[in-house]
Amino acid sequence: MTMTKVAILGASGYTGAELVRLIARHPSLQIAALTADRKAGQAMADVFPHLAILDLPPLTTIDEVDWSGVDAVFCALPHATTQKVIAGLPERLKVVDLSADFRLEDPEAYKTWYGHEHAETALQKQVVYGLPEFYRDSIKGARIVANTGCxxxxxxxxxxxxxxxxxxxxxxxxxxxxxxxxxxxxxxxxxxxxxxxxxxxxxxxxxxxxxxxxxxxxxxxxxxxxxxxxxxxxxxxxxxxxxxxxxxxxxxxxxxxxxxxxxxxxxxxxxxxxxxxxxxxxxxxxxxxxxxxxxxxxxxxxxxxxxxxxLVKGASGQAIQNMNLMLGLPETTGLEQVPLFP
Amino acid sequence: MTMTKVAILGASGYTGAELVRLIARHPSLQIAALTADRKAGQAMADVFPHLAILDLPPLTTIDEVDWSGVDAVFCALPHATTQKVIAGLPERLKVVDLSADFRLEDPEAYKTWYGHEHAETALQKQVVYGLPEFYRDSIKGARIVANTGCxxxxxxxxxxxxxxxxxxxxxxxxxxxxxxxxxxxxxxxxxxxxxxxxxxxxxxxxxxxxxxxxxxxxxxxxxxxxxxxxxxxxxxxxxxxxxxxxxxxxxxxxxxxxxxxxxxxxxxxxxxxxxxxxxxxxxxxxxxxxxxxxxxxxxxxxxxxxxxxxLVKGASGQAIQNMNLMLGLPETTGLEQVPLFP
Amino acid sequence: MTMTKVAILGASGYTGAELVRLIARHPSLQIAALTADRKAGQAMADVFPHLAILDLPPLTTIDEVDWSGVDAVFCALPHATTQKVIAGLPERLKVVDLSADFRLEDPEAYKTWYGHEHAETALQKQVVYGLPEFYRDSIKGARIVANTGCxxxxxxxxxxxxxxxxxxxxxxxxxxxxxxxxxxxxxxxxxxxxxxxxxxxxxxxxxxxxxxxxxxxxxxxxxxxxxxxxxxxxxxxxxxxxxxxxxxxxxxxxxxxxxxxxxxxxxxxxxxxxxxxxxxxxxxxxxxxxxxxxxxxxxxxxxxxxxxxxLVKGASGQAIQNMNLMLGLPETTGLEQVPLFP
Amino acid sequence: MTMTKVAILGASGYTGAELVRLIARHPSLQIAALTADRKAGQAMADVFPHLAILDLPPLTTIDEVDWSGVDAVFCALPHATTQKVIAGLPERLKVVDLSADFRLEDPEAYKTWYGHEHAETALQKQVVYGLPEFYRDSIKGARIVANTGCxxxxxxxxxxxxxxxxxxxxxxxxxxxxxxxxxxxxxxxxxxxxxxxxxxxxxxxxxxxxxxxxxxxxxxxxxxxxxxxxxxxxxxxxxxxxxxxxxxxxxxxxxxxxxxxxxxxxxxxxxxxxxxxxxxxxxxxxxxxxxxxxxxxxxxxxxxxxxxxxLVKGASGQAIQNMNLMLGLPETTGLEQVPLFP
Known part of the structure; x- marks a missing residue:
């Protein structure tokens, strides 16, 4: 099977680590790059020791990513930062954004809730809201999906x-x-x-x-x-x-x-x-x-x-569900984990 | 100062233990009897090791209590049991009941919520509902107070x-x-x-x-x-x-x-x-x-x-607040604990 | 791939539920029977709602199991009960026992620690101690493996x-x-x-x-x-x-x-x-x-x-690791879960 | 009863808050000053809302304390800072220091464990190690006591x-x-x-x-x-x-x-x-x-x-126990809290 090579931007947070946990066992996705600007140079295992059992690329800055080896992006960056980063990505890349930056369709609503103008209102119009149970068909054709908040x-x-x-x-x-x-x-x-x-x-x-x-x-x-x-x-x-x-x-x-x-x-x-x-x-x-x-x-x-x-259906799992749809994969691929109890 | 001698019925539960914690440092109340039918004969320290530092009477059955040495009663027994126990207490005793047995004034409402007839409807009429911020004056003159649920x-x-x-x-x-x-x-x-x-x-x-x-x-x-x-x-x-x-x-x-x-x-x-x-x-x-x-x-x-x-304002602390009122003591007596954080 | 049909005896405890969690995604094992004597007749989803997303057989008594449809057994029963149950199983079944019943090779040591005679000392001699990192070769040829305690x-x-x-x-x-x-x-x-x-x-x-x-x-x-x-x-x-x-x-x-x-x-x-x-x-x-x-x-x-x-390497995961060895499967099959943090 | 007026230096940490909790109900100690350099100007209730029920002086810097109204000091400052602060206090003040700064009698040992020279080795010689069960008599006569670590x-x-x-x-x-x-x-x-x-x-x-x-x-x-x-x-x-x-x-x-x-x-x-x-x-x-x-x-x-x-016998309670000894009070004064369980 052809593997889709993905970059995870903002891999040093909990949603980043959760993306790694899930993608590491996803049969069609492969982690090509992990970024964390302030922890660039470190191994993911130093930042998240529970992931030491995996063979992962080192953390880099976003600037250091070689986009030629990347097919799709999960963006787990903080609010506001995200807008510019996504605007700067090569257009051929599929993107699931886990931040709140592109979730509000109305720039006025964005300004009301976030206290400043949205910097990428044109890009906003291309974004599909990422709640797959209701927007499945639009997500399938989207280039950028704004993953729903938890x-x-x-x-x-x-x-x-x-x-x-x-x-x-x-x-x-x-x-x-x-x-x-x-x-x-x-x-x-x-x-x-x-x-x-x-x-x-x-x-x-x-x-x-x-x-x-x-x-x-x-x-x-x-x-x-x-x-x-x-x-x-x-x-x-x-x-x-x-x-x-x-x-x-x-x-x-x-x-x-x-x-x-x-x-x-x-x-x-x-x-x-x-x-x-x-x-x-x-x-x-x-x-x-x-x-x-x-x-x-x-x-x-x-x-x-x-x-x-x-962290799963409220963030990283749903992000993978959205990406599966965008890539034409069965929607449940890599998401079959049975709940852990107790 | 004259000490009021109290019995705690049902001392092996958490509200019983909490009554002991608070009364042990109350300047006007003294623990004269502790009952717990199924654990009768044991020391309170065996049932609640955190109370081992206190000098306490042993757990007995209710039948074993010498009422002549008791002035007031805190009743922390399970629902339904309580009705008969309180009906059988000497009439001169002040009683704060922490159970739900006497909280509902309407016997029909009691039957609806608890699934059986109330056994002591006459006694119910004498009971004052024990939320001191609203029933302070009635509580002062009451013989039996039904402590509000948490x-x-x-x-x-x-x-x-x-x-x-x-x-x-x-x-x-x-x-x-x-x-x-x-x-x-x-x-x-x-x-x-x-x-x-x-x-x-x-x-x-x-x-x-x-x-x-x-x-x-x-x-x-x-x-x-x-x-x-x-x-x-x-x-x-x-x-x-x-x-x-x-x-x-x-x-x-x-x-x-x-x-x-x-x-x-x-x-x-x-x-x-x-x-x-x-x-x-x-x-x-x-x-x-x-x-x-x-x-x-x-x-x-x-x-x-x-x-x-x-366990305090929702149960044992409020019970002591009610008892303070019934005994003519300042309402805050023995209840000055500063919150424990973290 | 041929699936090995397994029965889990004692499925209503935590190690039983954990076996179900892991086996449900195991590519070569299939759950054919789940027993829990006191909860027989209930659905596993009633006993463990986190497993409701799985399609599982109902809980039965051990007596109700149709052994003809079973190839291997995970036994997660309480101590002492286990000896007789395992002695009564058809000899062709591979068994991993998660209890302590067959872990001690010396019947005298068993008596010392458990306070009574071992009932199946002959069977004990056939059992291999189930710590795969040290007894891998013996486990491969064993019929009964005593899974190491946590x-x-x-x-x-x-x-x-x-x-x-x-x-x-x-x-x-x-x-x-x-x-x-x-x-x-x-x-x-x-x-x-x-x-x-x-x-x-x-x-x-x-x-x-x-x-x-x-x-x-x-x-x-x-x-x-x-x-x-x-x-x-x-x-x-x-x-x-x-x-x-x-x-x-x-x-x-x-x-x-x-x-x-x-x-x-x-x-x-x-x-x-x-x-x-x-x-x-x-x-x-x-x-x-x-x-x-x-x-x-x-x-x-x-x-x-x-x-x-x-519950995993200390019980159910190790049990599957042992069973993989007994069945000639790659030892890590079905055990690739990435740790869940936080 | 004459109240001893105490200052708590470093009141915005947990041991500071715990000192407040205990001293607020101590019959012979009164809080005259609370310091927290970085939170000076705030009310203690803003820093620790669980203490809002108490009437407390506002947080100030150490420089702002009017020492004429202070009889004794609890010092709950970070390591190293403490040495100079205590050296600068009026000599008539009794001091219990909760930091590690004066616990090691040997300056060489201090250097080994803390990586730098001790700045107040002369003062160190006057300090008594504050474990009352073993140094009770020395503590009674001490001006500065180094409270034992938890x-x-x-x-x-x-x-x-x-x-x-x-x-x-x-x-x-x-x-x-x-x-x-x-x-x-x-x-x-x-x-x-x-x-x-x-x-x-x-x-x-x-x-x-x-x-x-x-x-x-x-x-x-x-x-x-x-x-x-x-x-x-x-x-x-x-x-x-x-x-x-x-x-x-x-x-x-x-x-x-x-x-x-x-x-x-x-x-x-x-x-x-x-x-x-x-x-x-x-x-x-x-x-x-x-x-x-x-x-x-x-x-x-x-x-x-x-x-x-x-936080109590390992820090603030023991500090009060030491101070009680230094002030000639019964050692248990203000320390009769019954354990809180559950």
């Missing part, structure tokens, strides 16, 4: 079909979301120390989290009119996993039946039996998303609970 | 004044609550094993948790008409702490100002500056409850976040 | 070559070992509750752990004379991973060079550069064992640190 | 009496120590992130940890001749607690009897019944040290296990 994927996967089918009131959506600490990345910040995260729980960016722009965009498209959902992120004392508890005005049994049918053939989305709810530990390390639907006590109200692993 | 206290402390003042729509209340594992008690259950709780998160008893009856009762009293809130409990991979994220239709600044004024003189309830939110780790081991109020993005919607330590 | 594998992998080569004093061996909580299994015991394990650490079975019999046996064989090592197990507040810190009288540089050479071609054992030490998180979910060697401050003393995942 | 206190408390009494071979001491993450402080380092510490375990500074100089010094004094023990620190995925497993050549029953007698009247050191071992969770948040003694399997060998809370 919180966003967790919330949107059940909500898009519900709103599209008009099964819930778009003005009455409360998304209470909880994420493991790996979502905060590997930067050395006091707030993310073990001592500051373990044995405790808190909300953050209440009513102000940047992922909201992305949620607004997709829910509004699904509902066919502007939607502004309540969304509150919380930090869990665990490494991996996001769980979103979503409160809706709508009939639970109808919603359950619709989701079950909608996702019946999706390889990575599973609707549990009516009344059952999932746990983050049931998807750890895998690319699966589980959804539970329960009728609330008040007639006409529904609670939907969705879970995924923020 | 989830319930977390949710009610901010919500009662909001509903009383008509500052939020009673038909639009979503309480998303998260609790540490000590709330599940010390019973040996597979679901509570370290391997089943750590590195993961899930909701449970969705739309069916028994604490809802208690929430309904108190919110309805506060609103002056029936209220049925959405309430979803989740299990956190941490020992202590409850956080409730409550979504309301109401003006955030008005709600914040009202709560700040309402709790200004409360020793254990603290409203944070507008827009700030609390973490469970900020109250660990203490009897404090912290409340944050934030305006949601949609005009006219508010997010209220409240935290407490489920 | 603590034991962690300690023995570095120690056997050191003692065989006479590089350390056999009378001066201190093994201080620490294990994650999954090593205690899934039985509902108070001592293994989240609240009893998290945020704390302790030693257990000090100077009395049953794995010592196995350590004695193998170290004595390696040294060519009786060896009694110090061995203390401790319980870590984490799910997976064992780390053994071993103190030796011997020259560190010589020991390091010998181990590096001895394991140079082993697919699952890796000796780190001299002076570097491993962490359990670097092998999580994988079949790898990492070894670090450091010179102690006192001349002539050495500290050896070894880590593995107790 | 690992060191855990190891030394049982070992000093054993070596003094000649009950173990000084050439055969292996101390395998494990610490919670709060021991690493609050500095924002990648290695201390939640994601890097949780669900894993590793040794660090193997054969090279700076606390060894302190251990050597005290064990040599106890044995009356040079002692070099093996000492390996490990990082536990928990906030608080140190456990040291110490392997000795000596008779366990004699050692146990001697320790039990030696510590019978000590308020904070408790020897468990022969054969029992302690857990770190049994001392969480308290100033207690628990010791267990077990006979190893080899005749004439003993395993001693000691635990304490690194």
């Amino acid at each position: 919180y966003v994927a967790t919330a949107l996967i059940p909500l898009i079909p519900i709103l599209k089918a008009g099964l819930a009131d778009p003005d009455w959506i409360v998304i209470d979301a909880k994420s493991g600490a790996s979502g905060a990345g590997r930067a050395a910040k006091e707030a993310n120390l073990f001592t500051e995260v373990s044995e405790g729980f808190h909300a953050y960016s209440v009513a102000g989290h940047r992922h909201m722009g992305e949620i607004d965009q997709e829910l509004s498209k699904a509902a066919g009119r502007p939607v502004v959902a309540s969304f509150t992120p919380h930090l869990l004392p665990q490494n991996r996993g996001i769980l979103a508890t979503t409160y809706l005005k709508g009939e639970a049994d109808t919603i359950h039946a619709h989701l079950a049918e909608r996702f019946a053939d999706e390889p990575f989305v599973h609707v549990l039996p009516y009344g059952k709810v999932p746990a983050t530990r049931h998807v750890r390390g895998s690319n699966h998303c589980l959804i539970g639907v329960v009728a609330d006590r008040q007639p006409g109200r529904t609670i939907v609970i969705s879970v995924l692993d923020n | 989830y319930v206290a977390t949710a009610l402390i901010p919500l009662i004044p909001i509903l009383k003042a008509g500052l939020a729509d009673p038909d639009w209340i979503v309480i998303d609550a998260k609790s540490g594992a000590s709330g599940a008690g010390r019973a040996a259950k597979e679901a509570n094993l370290f391997t089943e709780v750590s590195e993961g998160f899930h909701a449970y008893s969705v739309a069916g948790h028994r604490h809802m009856g208690e929430i309904d009762q108190e919110l309805s009293k506060a609103a002056g008409r029936p209220v049925v809130a959405s309430f979803t409990p989740h299990l956190l991979p941490q020992n202590r702490g409850i956080l409730a994220t409550t979504y309301l239709k109401g003006e955030a600044d008005t709600i914040h100002a009202h709560l700040a004024e309402r709790f200004a003189d409360e020793p254990f309830v603290h409203v944070l500056p507008y827009g700030k939110v609390p973490a469970t780790r900020h109250v660990r081991g203490s009897n404090h409850c912290l409340i944050g109020v934030v305006a949601d993005r949609q005009p006219g919607r508010t997010i209220v976040i409240s935290v407490l330590d489920n | 603590y034991v594998a962690t300690a023995l992998i570095p120690l056997i070559p050191i003692l065989k080569a006479g590089l350390a004093d056999p009378d001066w061996i201190v093994i201080d070992a620490k294990s994650g909580a999954s090593g205690a299994g899934r039985a509902a015991k108070e001592a293994n509750l989240f609240t009893e394990v998290s945020e704390g650490f302790h030693a257990y079975s000090v100077a009395g752990h049953r794995h010592m019999g196995e350590i004695d046996q193998e170290l004595s064989k390696a040294a060519g004379r009786p060896v009694v090592a110090s061995f203390t197990p401790h319980l870590l507040p984490q799910n997976r991973g064992i780390l053994a810190t071993t103190y030796l009288k011997g020259e560190a540089d010589t020991i390091h060079a010998h181990l590096a050479e001895r394991f140079a071609d082993e697919p699952f054992v890796h000796v780190l550069p001299y002076g570097k030490v491993p962490a359990t998180r670097h092998v999580r979910g994988s079949n790898h064992c990492l070894i670090g060697v450091v010179a102690d401050r006192q001349p002539g003393r050495t500290i050896v640190i070894s880590v593995l995942d107790n | 690992y060191v206190a855990t190891a030394l408390i049982p070992l000093i009496p054993i070596l003094k009494a000649g009950l173990a071979d000084p050439d055969w001491i292996v101390i395998d120590a494990k610490s919670g993450a709060s021991g690493a402080g609050r500095a924002a380092k990648e290695a201390n992130l939640f994601t890097e510490v949780s669900e894993g375990f590793h040794a660090y500074s193997v054969a090279g940890h700076r606390h060894m100089g302190e251990i050597d010094q005290e064990l040599s004094k106890a044995a009356g001749r040079p002692v070099v023990a093996s000492f390996t620190p490990h990082l536990l995925p928990q906030n608080r607690g140190i456990l040291a497993t110490t392997y000795l050549k000596g008779e366990a029953d004699t050692i146990h009897a001697h320790l039990a007698e030696r510590f019978a009247d000590e308020p904070f050191v408790h020897v468990l019944p022969y054969g029992k071992v302690p857990a770190t969770r049994h001392v969480r948040g308290s100033n207690h040290c628990l010791i267990g003694v077990v006979a190893d399997r080899q005749p004439g060998r003993t395993i001693v296990i000691s635990v304490l809370d690194n």
Whole structure:
């Protein structure tokens, strides 16, 4: 089989390491370059000792990459940096961008949430939003895909079909979301120390989290009119996993039946039996998303609970799923990991 | 100072141990008896080695207690058992009951949530609901106080004044609550094993948790008409702490100002500056409850976040606060522990 | 490729679930039967929801297994039960036993450590001890293999070559070992509750752990004379991973060079550069064992640190490694999982 | 009662916060000043929200402290900085120093372990080593006390009496120590992130940890001749607690009897019944040290296990214990906290 040679830009973060973990066992992808500007020159095994068992290229700067040996790019760079890097890549390269830089279609929305003008608005127009369960066909033909954010994927996967089918009131959506600490990345910040995260729980960016722009965009498209959902992120004392508890005005049994049918053939989305709810530990390390639907006590109200692993289906796994589509590979290739429990 | 001699019934559970921890340093309470039917004959230090530094009476059965040496009782027994035990106690004893047995004023509501008839409905009528911030005067004169449940206290402390003042729509209340594992008690259950709780998160008893009856009762009293809130409990991979994220239709600044004024003189309830939110780790081991109020993005919607330590302000600390009131002691006596962090 | 049909006896424990996780993606093994006497009739997905994405046979009793459709057996049953079950299996079946029942070659040692006579001493003589790095050739021809215990594998992998080569004093061996909580299994015991394990650490079975019999046996064989090592197990507040810190009288540089050479071609054992030490998180979910060697401050003393995942290389992964050898498959088949971090 | 007014230098670290927690409820100490050079101007409640319930002076620089209102000083500054700060304090102030700067009596040893000359060797000679169970009388008369390190206190408390009494071979001491993450402080380092510490375990500074100089010094004094023990620190995925497993050549029953007698009247050191071992969770948040003694399997060998809370008996609690002695107060004043479990 011909191997597609990929570069991972920003390989020294957790999503970079997770891309390496998954691609190392992917039958059609081969890692040709790994970049990490501040750690250039180091071996990946020095930065991530759990990857020492793999035979990997050394970390380099982006400038040092020999693009002639690269067919596709996973970009796991920080926000804002990304725009220029991707604009500067050879046009023949397929790109999956894991940052938030190209997720918002409207440059005004980008400015609102990120506080500065988007530098590559023309390029933005070519980008396809990377939630494969809803944009599969566009992704197949895309050159650049903006991989959906982790919180966003967790919330949107059940909500898009519900709103599209008009099964819930778009003005009455409360998304209470909880994420493991790996979502905060590997930067050395006091707030993310073990001592500051373990044995405790808190909300953050209440009513102000940047992922909201992305949620607004997709829910509004699904509902066919502007939607502004309540969304509150919380930090869990665990490494991996996001769980979103979503409160809706709508009939639970109808919603359950619709989701079950909608996702019946999706390889990575599973609707549990009516009344059952999932746990983050049931998807750890895998690319699966589980959804539970329960009728609330008040007639006409529904609670939907969705879970995924923020580093896999919420980031690197989904990025590979998108790349598989872009390359014409079976969508599940290299993503068959069974969840790790306990 | 005259010491009040107390018996702790059900001392082998976590709330029992927490009562011992707090009472051991209480200047006016003295532990006269500790019961644990299945562990009778053992030393408390064998059941809870962290208490070995204290000089404590041995565990006995309830039948073995010499009531002549007892002035007051903390009852930390399981649900249903409790009714008969309390009915059988000498009438002169002050009792704080930490179980759910006497919290619901309406025997029909009890039957609905607990699946069987209440056995002591006459006694129920004498019981005062034990949330001191709202029932202080009645508690002072009570013989039996039904200590508020841990989830319930977390949710009610901010919500009662909001509903009383008509500052939020009673038909639009979503309480998303998260609790540490000590709330599940010390019973040996597979679901509570370290391997089943750590590195993961899930909701449970969705739309069916028994604490809802208690929430309904108190919110309805506060609103002056029936209220049925959405309430979803989740299990956190941490020992202590409850956080409730409550979504309301109401003006955030008005709600914040009202709560700040309402709790200004409360020793254990603290409203944070507008827009700030609390973490469970900020109250660990203490009897404090912290409340944050934030305006949601949609005009006219508010997010209220409240935290407490489920074993202290949510159980044993509050029980002592109630007992202090019943005994005419300053309410904060023995409850001045500074939170333990990290 | 012809698939070998396997039965997993005792599939409702953690090692059973881990066997399923690994075998589900093994290209030459196929799960034909899953047994769990007390949970017979249930779906594996009910017992382990993280496995719901797999298409698995239902749990049955051992008696219900149709052996005609089975080629090989993984036995993950409790100690003592196992002896009779294995004795009753059709002789044509290859068996890897994950229990301790057949690990001790000497029936007297078995009696000493387990407190009763071994019931199948004749069968014991046919069994090969299942540490593939040292008994590869015998395992290839074996019908029954006794899979090495998790603590034991962690300690023995570095120690056997050191003692065989006479590089350390056999009378001066201190093994201080620490294990994650999954090593205690899934039985509902108070001592293994989240609240009893998290945020704390302790030693257990000090100077009395049953794995010592196995350590004695193998170290004595390696040294060519009786060896009694110090061995203390401790319980870590984490799910997976064992780390053994071993103190030796011997020259560190010589020991390091010998181990590096001895394991140079082993697919699952890796000796780190001299002076570097491993962490359990670097092998999580994988079949790898990492070894670090450091010179102690006192001349002539050495500290050896070894880590593995107790459920993989310490149990189910190693069992598959043994089975691969017994079936003539490449030893690494189905065991290429990259460690999961964070 | 006259209150002694204390300044806490370096109040923005964990030991600083822990001093505040304990002193806030100490009946004879009053906090007059809190310093934190980089956070000067902030409220302590902004730096440590769990302390918001206390009425505390604002953080200032050390230069801003009005020494006329200060009677005694707790110095919780980083290594090396401390020497000059303490040398510059008014001579009338009693000082307990929690850093390592004055613990080593021999300037050469200091240079060896810390890599540079000690700047205040004259002052060093006036300092008393602050392990109250062994230096109580000297501490009472001291102006400056060097508070023992957390690992060191855990190891030394049982070992000093054993070596003094000649009950173990000084050439055969292996101390395998494990610490919670709060021991690493609050500095924002990648290695201390939640994601890097949780669900894993590793040794660090193997054969090279700076606390060894302190251990050597005290064990040599106890044995009356040079002692070099093996000492390996490990990082536990928990906030608080140190456990040291110490392997000795000596008779366990004699050692146990001697320790039990030696510590019978000590308020904070408790020897468990022969054969029992302690857990770190049994001392969480308290100033207690628990010791267990077990006979190893080899005749004439003993395993001693000691635990304490690194932030209390290993740092701030012990500092207050020392200060109590220096001020002529009962040694246990303000240190009666019962351990917090779970």
